[in-house]
Amino acid sequence: MRDAPVADAASQALHARLGMTHPILQAPMAGVATPALAAAVSEAGGLGSLGLGPISVAAARALLAEMRARTDRLFGVNLFCAPSPPRDAAKEAAWLERLRPAFEALGAAPPERLEPPFEPSLADPAMLPLLLETKPALVSFHLGLPEARAVAALRHAGIVVIATATSLEEALQVESAGFDAVVAQGIEAGGHRGIFDPDADNDARLHTLDLVRTVMPRLSIPVIAAGGVMDGSDIAKMLRAGAAITQLGTAFLCCPETTGHDLYRAAMLQLTEGTVLTRAITGRPARAVVNALSALGADAPPKEIPAFPLPAMASRALAVAAAPRSDYLALWAGAGMSRARAMPAATLMETLVTELARSQRHDGHQLRFA
């Protein structure tokens, strides 16, 4: 357990190591966050980051080079840490049969068999050396924890290393594995839920604020709050609960610097049914805008869904078959999607910082006159 002044010192040390003047970490959103987005956030005093989870080492190298060309500021990168999927031919064939009517309605046929569309990044032995060579300021891990030797090597190189946790138990594992901070990801979060074992039947599905309040008194490393943080007053709430930093994904989705911002903007304007946590798109629980794709397999028992990331191959094939229609695209987004703001990332950062300052002034006022 820690007392408040130690928490403050640890948070300040983390901000300093990451060159942050504002406690805003732009979430690493694979395929969506671009170097233009990450650079704009870092330039504005937050920390931008890039998702390298589903891409090759060569593509990661190119993204890192583009990032360095855009800014001298610090930034982060993110890797997935899920095991290679166990194969089950009968289950995979049954899954494709289940999707057959949807493919046929689009005038297409399902793929003959499933193959993983990507491997967990650290499965490529060249990924760790690339990070040790290029030294981003921060490396975060999602969907599980890497081997101890990877954490040690990155920390030895002076890189801040963090990992996502969705429960107190996972947060304690992150701390004891020697990470510098933990990302406490609540159930509101967009994209993949970072739960280590998606087959464990004990997900308490805590909201972000409850999760932050649960883990804070039990950890001595700083906590980064992720999930449903959409404006400055949300940021203030998380800081008040003890978070050192907030990690925002959905808030940035409609910025013109993201891939697919026009689709996200259209989805936000027509958002009638909100977002849903589904396992059927990739094989792991992930939150997406409700559409034709998220509805497919929504009633599938988890046991019948092939392991992550196998179903993603079929989901991508459906999106291709449906094009130019966009209702079969996996539009990852959090529960706060209707509050996303379509503005350049620099303007959004300015807005968030102004709102945060206003909320904190308001808090101070309330404290003085309470």
Ligand SMILES: Cc1cc2nc3c(=O)[nH]c(=O)nc-3n(C[C@H](O)[C@H](O)[C@H](O)COP(=O)(O)O)c2cc1C
């Ligand atoms: C479009 C999208 C893609 C995401 N991709 C990743 C990813 O590649 N790696 C990762 O660690 N988290 C990813 N996330 C989750 C974020 O890191 C973060 O937990 C989440 O965005 C926080 O909740 P919010 O979306 O409500 O802000 C993604 C989120 C979104 C919305």
